[in-house]
Amino acid sequence: MSLAASSHDQRFGLSRVAVLPGPLALDGSATLSPLEIAYETYGTLDADAGNAILVCHALTGDHHVASAHPRTGKPGWWQRMVGPGKPIDTDRFFVVCANVLGSCMGSSGPASIDPRTARAWGMTFPVITIRDMVRAQGLLLDYLGIGRLAAVVGGSMGGMQALSWAATYPERVASAVVIASTARHTAQNIAFHEVGRQAVMADPNWHGGDYYGGEAPARGLAVARMAAHITYLSEAGLTEKFGRRLQAREAKTFGFDADFQVESYLRHQGLSFTDRFDANSYLYITRAMDYYDLAEEHGGRLANAFNAATRFCLVSFDTDWLYPTAESRAIVQALNAAGAPVSFVELSSPYGHDAFLLESPELDRIVAGFLRA
Amino acid sequence: MSLAASSHDQRFGLSRVAVLPGPLALDGSATLSPLEIAYETYGTLDADAGNAILVCHALTGDHHVASAHPRTGKPGWWQRMVGPGKPIDTDRFFVVCANVLGSCMGSSGPASIDPRTARAWGMTFPVITIRDMVRAQGLLLDYLGIGRLAAVVGGSMGGMQALSWAATYPERVASAVVIASTARHTAQNIAFHEVGRQAVMADPNWHGGDYYGGEAPARGLAVARMAAHITYLSEAGLTEKFGRRLQAREAKTFGFDADFQVESYLRHQGLSFTDRFDANSYLYITRAMDYYDLAEEHGGRLANAFNAATRFCLVSFDTDWLYPTAESRAIVQALNAAGAPVSFVELSSPYGHDAFLLESPELDRIVAGFLRA
Known part of the structure; x- marks a missing residue:
């Protein structure tokens, strides 16, 4: 295991790559050992490690949630949501964002070098699932000394990870914020x-x-x-x-x-x-997103995926036709059936699915309020 | 001009290619001369040529509306709608269906031979519009001795042509049936x-x-x-x-x-x-479909495209998200403003835009009733 600061300048946030020995047993039955997870942290971890929030990114996102993208120089993808005094308040919380397994921003994926061949994995990289991404994040949290998350937060595929976190490690998740997301990929x-x-x-x-x-x-x-x-x-x-x-x-x-x-x-x-x-x-x-079906992983009944250990906040957008409000409602019903505390709001926005990444004072208020509670 | 029967067997319908001398002046300012239009006819033209119905096909359709496709052997794409005793009754009407200009089933298009070079046009074929397709059909009807259509009928891009027919040659169109269509292509x-x-x-x-x-x-x-x-x-x-x-x-x-x-x-x-x-x-x-905006061709006001000379029937499907019901409603409002008689129905179907091609007894009843009136 090594903690090596990445070479690019960071005025806010600390970007590193964790080399984790694993082994990580994947849903597809392959095993990764070792694996690398690139991540960025913001704020300070409390002595009891009780103030950690994991932010999960979407399909083409990365761990630079609130600091400039090293390649494009653009601001972090959720800079308006994460920072001092912002809804996910880094004065209060220790925020971790990790590049998902399978991606290409520093975490192990098809573009990484396969240690057995010393060449890029390419299509020999094992097919992974959303739950595999979550398991890799679990190893990262172990490595960072974080047992239980104050919250896991994500939109779109980030929301899938948040749900999968609550389903896979309920004892490690005090609360989950799931925005513009779904419990399974539909045929469309x-x-x-x-x-x-x-x-x-x-x-x-x-x-x-x-x-x-x-x-x-x-x-x-x-x-x-x-x-x-x-x-x-x-x-x-x-x-x-x-x-x-x-x-x-x-x-x-x-x-x-x-x-x-x-x-x-x-x-x-x-x-x-x-x-x-x-x-x-x-x-x-x-592929991981298409394979994702939380009910299927739990005997075909979505409510079986959840228990009352985690508190949930769900948000959908009325013009999101990728993961429409009905998908969030189905999750809320399952959470109700499982006895999990849940608040749910459908917000109005003209911007469709992308709304979760854009300026939205209502969303900010909801996330801030939920995390304060 | 020549009337040459195509080589494939036809048990029903007569498939030919008309070589029209033109010139056809196109919206993009180029001129086609001569041009070929492949078409198929069903039924018998009355002595006064007053019983002709033009059926217009969609993007990837063809003129084999009610007879087998010569290449795939599949039944005609609207066999359930066109035939003896069917909603578009070939015992009563003389039905013409022409392959649109720009297509590849026998009408002039980029795969045709440019007579100037004796090679396929490819991308030197002029860019065309929906109105150009309609103008080419106008030349075909001249050639067939059809002055005024009892009706022009089409779904999807066929509906765009039906609307464009009424707007371009109102005196030649007694009635128009426009199914699952729109008066302009949206950004999406x-x-x-x-x-x-x-x-x-x-x-x-x-x-x-x-x-x-x-x-x-x-x-x-x-x-x-x-x-x-x-x-x-x-x-x-x-x-x-x-x-x-x-x-x-x-x-x-x-x-x-x-x-x-x-x-x-x-x-x-x-x-x-x-x-x-x-x-x-x-x-x-x-490209022709994307360029299509009937209001734009008429001073920015859709009602200007129409007059009271033509009787209209519009049908939309509630699950069609390509050309949703709102698009049909906008046309109905413009027709009302223009004083054109119009009936409009939104049908319920689980099948989205494709519903107009599928079994739909309600649609059959609406089309048959409108054409009988």
Whole structure:
């Protein structure tokens, strides 16, 4: 085990990579040993280690929740939520955010070196699940000396991890905040992810995942990101933001360049994504999300996943069609059946699924209030 | 001009290709001369040519509305709607269905031979609009000696053509049936099409559209079709049809094969599409749909597109999220403002946008009743 500070400057937050000996037994029956988990911490851990909050990131997120992304220089993805005096208050809590297993920002994943071969894993990396991500985070918390979390908080795939934390280690989770999330991937969710995977795999640069050192399957990954990005936004939000407005041109070009602003925006989203994300990681993490079905892991009954040990806060957004409010309601019903204390709010927003990442004073108030309680 | 029966057997319907001298002046300012339009007819034209109905097909449809597809051998795409004693009754009406301009089933499009170069047009084919498709159909009707249509009928992009017919040639359209359609493509509609186009263009076999005689960009086109196909189905319909059911396996494989039935279904949809459709045609027709905004063509006010000369019937489906009921309602309001007689029904169906192609006794009754009136 080693604690090595990463090389980039941090004005706020401490970014490190933990090398954990494991072994980590995965749902797919493979074992990882050792494994690396990149993480960032904010604030100070109390002497009794009782003030820790784990923040879980979404599909393409990372551990830089409240500090600049080392590659893009952009602010942390939840900077408005995590910090001194913010809803997840780092003056009070010790906040940990870890790059998920399978990702490409420092944690073990397909782009990492397989110690047995001294080459990148590629598609020989074992297929993982959301619960495997949670188990890896469990090892990280052991390593950090944190037994029980004051809270686990996450939106989207982060919310899946928060739910899986409560289901897998109920004694380690005092409370869980689950935002814009779901207890299982539906056929439509799987379908969109499968389009993305097929787009990556159709790129001749993918080479069965063995592209490290060569050209990456950037065009396929960009198409995957474009398709996914549409599901993060509401129809009304897209209309408000772009409508049918043309690019800086007087009229249609009667060609195939990006005539409409929405085309140009999507192309930019696709291309810029490929600079910061590994295509194989995209395959692995979407697969983990598609495999995710909390009820299935508990005898087909979602209520069996939970007990009264953990206090829950659920939030959905009315225009989120990726994980609509009905998915949150199903979780609330299961929590009620399990006797777990739960508060639930559906917020109104024009921005669809992405709303959890955007300015939302109501969400801030809900999270702050719940964590204060 | 020539009337040449196509070579394949027809037990019902007469399939031909009309070579029209044009010139056809296009919205993008290019001119086509001559142009070919493949079409099929059913029933007998009255002596006064007053019993003609034009059926307009959707994005990937064809003129074989009620007879077997020559390549796949499958039944006509609206066989349940068109035929003797059916809602569009060929004992009474002379039904014409034409392959749209820009398509690849016999009408002029990017896969056709450019007479100037004796090579396939590819991306030198002019960009077309829905109105251009309608103008080409107008030339076909001239050629067939049909002045005024008893009705123009279409679903999805076929509905766009029906609306454009009423707006462009109101004196030639006694009535119009517009099913599961819209008066303009929204930002979200454009976004999904742009993903598809980028998937095609990302395929190295696309070669800037110059792939005829070589390998076609089938993988890119399959991804495009997969993405589009999701938008044709409702979330509830996908759940009912597939849910999270696995392929004929006991358990997850923890790999990247099609584990879920919905993955296998989508892959099949994508692959089988590439056998019957030209990738460049897909680019051109999606572009035409994205350019489509009937209000924009009429001074920004949709009501200006219509007058009282045509009688309208609109039908939407409650689970259609591609062209939701609100889009039909906006058309109905514009028709009301224009003083055009209109009936409108929202039907309930679990099947989303695709419902207009599926068994629907209510839809049959509505269409039959409207055409009888």
